[in-house]
Amino acid sequence: MNSRGGDEQARNTAEAVARRSYGKLIAFLAARTGDVASAEDALSEAFASALADWPRHGCPANPEAWLLTVARRKLVDVYRGHRRHEIAGDDLDGIAEGLGAAAIAAEIPNQFADQRLALMFVCAHPAIAAAIRAPLILQVILGLDAKAIASAFLTSPAAMGKRLVRAKEKIRQAGIPFRVPEREELPGRLDAVLDAVYAAFAEGWTDPGGTDVARRDLTDEAMFLARLVTELLPLEAEALGLLALVLHAQARRRARRGPDGEYVPLARQDPDLWDAQMIADAEALLLRASALGSIGRYQLEGALQSAHVDRCRTGRANWAEVVRLYDALFALAGSPVVAINRALAIAELHGASAALDAMPQVSADARLAEYQPYWAACAELLAKTAAYGEARQAYDIAIGLERDPAVRRFLQERRSTLDGL
């Protein structure tokens, strides 16, 4: 084989391995040392060695095993070398043993155990700051770099990089264990993992109608993670609920923008543009989840998506059901965001004044003052009660708070319908 063909084949194989196994390889290495950062360094060096070695000697039959063996050697060097001064003798022996060639060789024939779930529980451990859990999972499970993560989380790559490094230091220094929590503590700990995956998906942003999660850069990654959790924990109803929620939102992705990039609210979307397969999958997941008999936030949010989709497809108003679901959700997770959406559903059922009474107040939660959907919802309801002056003011605040130009234009158009009133 000529060298160029060999180079290309090596690169293709390495890329394929990175795509299917990156998180598994990191989890396997990090679980043995408790040290995520060193595992990342060792694996990236192993990939570099592969790109140098494979074109000359051909791609190995089991590239994962090859990479693990090389990464393991690099890790042992690190621990015998500069990290020696930080580690007590017993611990060093334990790490070396866990990384031993025999230990790894024994596991590789069985496609080595998938420890990604344990790694996700490490990243979403209560000892790790909540805001960095989603970025951490995106990096260590999927191999995303700080730059890609930073842009989705609206922060600078340097700041994101620093926070990721600090979080990995904490995992190592604090001795956070790599394991899936025991049955009795699983529900609370799993919530943190699901919340992190959801944050990767949405960061909680909703459109002015409160029914569509705005499109973010990392939706595909978040969908992969949500699916991964359901595969590894197939009997956890809330994990199924989260995947259903994500699929429902994702199914409407294409319909959310018009031909000129303008924002299209749910009520005006063309259901033919929705991904019917994703919706069907989401419905099946919700059914499976409900059979498990433990209701939760993500299942309720998934059910709300399902109700909105059903109404738009059939034209049959189902606002009483929607309000009931929001009542349940509010009782479970009484966030101002839920309260806003509940009020909007009440508007459909009992009119705008009733909805305004049900709206949360800025005096009760100062965060509302900076929350665009709150002001857009207030504006909509105020306009319906003919309080045009107040409605215009509320629209102005909403427009000033919005960062998506398409949504901003949508709000400006809504405001202009009040001109002269």
Add this chain to the structure above:
Amino acid sequence: MKYILMAYVNEGAWPKMTKAEQEQGAAAYMAYAEALTKAGVLAGSNRLQPSTASTTVRIANGKSQVLDGPYVDSKEQLGGYFLIDVPDLDAAISWASRCPAAGHGVVEVRPIWAMPA
């Protein structure tokens, strides 16, 4: 791994307690230390005198400066510590949550810097 569990408590509360309450409080700490010992994880512990007994020392401009009082002036002060040896942070957190101080104050869990063998 070794961790120190630092008990930060409201010192003002202790003198205001009745004798019976103080005895009950002290007994809870004794029982906790006993449980740590029985589990074979206790590596050391001490109760501290209140921070009114504290003196702070630092060298400024080559001169030692001695001040009355604790380093951080806050309502909750370090009242004592337990040094434990457990497998990981989850085990340390689990012990911290049983410490009586977690009920009437705050327990900070901090890993010990391991010295090379």
